[in-house]
Amino acid sequence: MITVAIVEDDQDIRESLALLINGTPNFNCVGTYNSVEKGVKGIMKEQPDVVLMDIGLPGMSGIEGIKILKEKEPEIDILVLTIQSDDRIVFDALCAGACGYLVKDTPPAQLLEAIQESHEGGAPMSTRIARLVVESFQVTPQTNLTNRETEVLTHLCKGKSYKMIADDLCISEETVRRHIKNIYRKLEVHSKSEAVAKAFKEKLVKL
Amino acid sequence: MITVAIVEDDQDIRESLALLINGTPNFNCVGTYNSVEKGVKGIMKEQPDVVLMDIGLPGMSGIEGIKILKEKEPEIDILVLTIQSDDRIVFDALCAGACGYLVKDTPPAQLLEAIQESHEGGAPMSTRIARLVVESFQVTPQTNLTNRETEVLTHLCKGKSYKMIADDLCISEETVRRHIKNIYRKLEVHSKSEAVAKAFKEKLVKL
DNA sequence: AGAAAAATCCCCCTTTCGGGGTATGGATTC
DNA sequence: GAATCCATACCCCGAAAGGGGGATTTTTCT
Numbered sequence: 044m045i046t047v048a049i050v051e052d053d054q055d056i057r058e059s060l061a062l063l064i065n066g067t068p069n070f071n072c073v074g075t076y077n078s079v080e081k082g083v084k085g086i087m088k089e090q091p092d093v094v095l096m097d098i099g100l101p102g103m104s105g106i107e108g109i110k111i112l113k114e115k116e117p118e119i120d121i122l123v124l125t126i127q128s129d130d131r132i133v134f135d136a137l138c139a140g141a142c143g144y145l146v147k148d149t150p151p152a153q154l155l156e157a158i159q160e161s162h163e164g165g166a167p168m169s170t171r172i173a174r175l176v177v178e179s180f181q182v183t184p185q186t187n188l189t190n191r192e193t194e195v196l197t198h199l200c201k202g203k204s205y206k207m208i209a210d211d212l213c214i215s216e217e218t219v220r221r222h223i224k225n226i227y228r229k230l231e232v233h234s235k236s237e238a239v240a241k242a243f244k245e246k247l248v249k250l
Numbered sequence: 251m252i253t254v255a256i257v258e259d260d261q262d263i264r265e266s267l268a269l270l271i272n273g274t275p276n277f278n279c280v281g282t283y284n285s286v287e288k289g290v291k292g293i294m295k296e297q298p299d300v301v302l303m304d305i306g307l308p309g310m311s312g313i314e315g316i317k318i319l320k321e322k323e324p325e326i327d328i329l330v331l332t333i334q335s336d337d338r339i340v341f342d343a344l345c346a347g348a349c350g351y352l353v354k355d356t357p358p359a360q361l362l363e364a365i366q367e368s369h370e371g372g373a374p375m376s377t378r379i380a381r382l383v384v385e386s387f388q389v390t391p392q393t394n395l396t397n398r399e400t401e402v403l404t405h406l407c408k409g410k411s412y413k414m415i416a417d418d419l420c421i422s423e424e425t426v427r428r429h430i431k432n433i434y435r436k437l438e439v440h441s442k443s444e445a446v447a448k449a450f451k452e453k454l455v456k457l
Numbered sequence: 458a459g460a461a462a463a464a465t466c467c468c469c470c471t472t473t474c475g476g477g478g479t480a481t482g483g484a485t486t487c
Numbered sequence: 488g489a490a491t492c493c494a495t496a497c498c499c500c501g502a503a504a505g506g507g508g509g510a511t512t513t514t515t516c517t
Contacts, residue, residue, distance in 0.1 A: 137387040138456060143380075166380035170372035173350075176383060177373040180344040191494065202444025204473070218495050224476075225493095233475075234503090236442040237409025243450040244457070249345070396463060411503070425465050431506075432463095441473090442504075463514070474503065479496100486491075 045162050048074040048091040050082035050108065051124075052100045056147075060095060060124075063151050070155065079108035087115060093161050096141070098125040098132060106135050113140030120161040124149070133172055134179070143167040182246045188229055195222040197248045200239050252369050255281040255298040257289035257315065258331075259307045263354075267302060267331075270358050277362065286315035294322060300368050303348070305332040305339060313342050320347030327368040331356070340379055341386070350374040389453045395436060402429040404455040407446050 047064050049072065051057040057075050064072040073089045076082035080103055086094055094112065098105035109121050123136045123144045133144055142161050145154065146169045157167035168176065188196065198208040205223070209216040223238075232238045242248050254271050256279065258264040264282050271279040280296045283289035287310055293301055301319065305312035316328050330343045330351045340351055349368050352361065353376045364374035375383065395403065405415045412430070416423040430445075439445045449455050 134387065137384055138389060140388055142384060160377060163377060164381055165377035166375075166384035168373075168380070168384075170367060170370060173373035173375070173380075174371055177344055177349060177375075180341065181347055182345060189493065199443055200447050202439060202441055202447045204441065206473085214494085215496055217497055220475085221495075223474090227475080232409060234409055234411065234442075235474075236406055236446045239443045239446045240407050240409045240450075243447075250451070398464065413503085421464085422466055424467060427505080428465075430504090434505085440505075459517090461514100461516075463512100465512070466510080468509085469507080470505105471507105472503105472505075475501095477500090478498080481495080482493105483495100484491100484493080487489085 044069050044071055045093060045158060046071050046073045046089070046091040047093050047095060047158060048072070048076070048082070048086050048089060049095045050076045050079060050086075050100070050105065051095070051097045052077050053097075060154075063154070064158075067155055070158065079103040079105060083108055083111050083115075086112060086119065090116070091119065093158050094119055094121045095124045095158070096121050098123060098127050098136065106132070106139050109136060109139040109141050122157060122161045122167065124154070128169075128172065130175060133175060137176070144172045145169050146172065182249065186229060186245070186247055188226065188247070192222050192226050192229070193248065195219060196226055196238065196242055197250070199223070199226075199235055200242050200248050200250065202239075251276050251278055252300060252365060253278050253280045253296070253298040254300050254302060254365060255279070255283070255289070255293050255296060256302045257283045257286060257293075257307070257312065258302070258304040259284050260304075267361075270361070271365075274362055277365065286310040286312060290315055290318050290322075293319060293326065297323070298326065300365050301326055301328045302331045302365070303328050305330060305334050305343065313339070313346050316343060316346040316348050329364060329368045329374065331361070335376075335379065337382060340382060344383070351379045352376050353379065389456055393436060393452075393454060395433065395454070399429050399433050399436070400455065402426060403433055403445065403449055404457070406430070406433075406442055407449050407455050407457065409446075 047070060049057055049060050061072045061075050064070045073091050074085045076085055079100055096105045096108060112119060112121060120142045123141045126147045128146055136144060143157060143166045145157055160167045195208060198211060205216050205219045209219045226238060227233060230238055230241050232241055254277060256264055256267050268279045268282050271277045280298050281292045283292055286307055303312045303315060319328060327349045330348045333354045335353055343351060350364060350373045352364055367374045402415060405418060412423050412426045416426045433445060434440060437445055437448050439448055
């Protein structure tokens with residue numbers, strides 16, 4: 044038996060989800076909430092196995108709700124179910140602790156499967172979302188850094204000083220300085236920490 | 251009709267995969283290869299829609315194969331099918347350009363579904379793999395940094411100088427220095443770039 | 458209420474960085 | 488054969504960072 048809670052502001056959707064869940068053997072809806080605030084409170088009390096969470100609600104956003112719930116009840120699996128599919132929102136939701144992400148046109152059978160999968164330690168995602176997530180790993184080193192410069196940047200990203208890099212690469216510290224000057228110019232940054240930050244954010248180096 | 255190629259060193263597995271695919275309407279196996287080297291060559295010629303790629307082959311590894319193929323034929327979807335499921339290998343494969351990742355105990359029906367899904371722009375993953383991938387987004391601040399220190403670290407990770415951080419937080423530069431001293435002690439680092447590197451690697455901050 | 462932790466501020470001093478020039482040999486390209 | 492890019496190396500100098508102290512106030516926890 045899998046217990047499910049629903050956070051969703053649209054009454055029609057909320058009720059049909061509850062009907063679907065309660066109408067399926069081994070699924071039981073133990074709470075429906077029309078706001079994140081009520082949801083958080085109720086879910087802490089009911090301790091469902093899985094939460095279906097909408098994102099774009101009036102009041103507190105679903106993302107915030109995920110953060111709070113994950114903070115207080117890390118064992119509960121939170122599955123996002125929403126119309127929104129902006130890249131930013133998808134990643135925010137996952138970073139906040141969602142275990143999966145479905146868009147709202149998911150057919151009932153698949154929705155039930157996804158709930159089951161969440162509860163079994165999976166991470167169900169709609170087709171497009173899954174591809175988005177996977178592609179986020181793929182590196183596009185779209186800079187014109189030379190090989191040597193990339194090498195130096197990699198060392199910077201390990202927190203090395205000019206002197207250490209010079210020793211590692213067996214070149215003079217002055218040359219390291221020169222490479223770094225060029226890196227800064229190309230990345231349009233003005234300090235080591237900015238360069239490291241940019242390198243990580245744009246996946247310019249692989250560690 | 252979806253055309254598929256298989257790279258797999260075990261003859262039994264290779265042949266039964268080919269049989270499965272050719273025995274299914276709308277699926278057509280256009281090449282089977284027992285090594286990555288042969289696979290790359292053949293796949294560039296045959297231009298299949300989807301490649302089933304093993305990882306642990308003798309000779310060139312599947313990861314390398316993915317990199318090369320994605321470099322030359324970015325349109326072809328590469329679906330990893332392997333027994334290996336080390337975290338490191340999963341992420342390496344996805345970073346190299348795989349569009350999905352299945353472990354070898356996947357039942358035939360699901361395998362066919364996954365091929366279809368790959369071709370439709372999805373990213374099929376086995377249950378455990380999907381969770382692994384999703385969890386990689388989640389921040390685990392298992393450090394004893396205080397709120398303020400985390401805040402300062404976040405600014406460091408944007409490449410800010412002491413002075414800029416002081417202005418942003420409306421505190422004296424000396425206080426910023428003090429926080430940073432404490433951060434360095436707790437993270438066991440000795441420079442901004444090291445701190446930023448560690449913060450990114452351990453996902454201590456969210457940007 | 459009292460203790461502990463966190464956040465704030467100040468001083469000293471040395472090392473490292475970052476920006477400015479300049480130069481030379483080798484490889485590649487045109 | 489000239490032009491360009493890359494990697495190497497050096498100088499100067501001021502600003503920023505980092506390590507060592509110490510001190511006060513505010514918050515938090517018990």
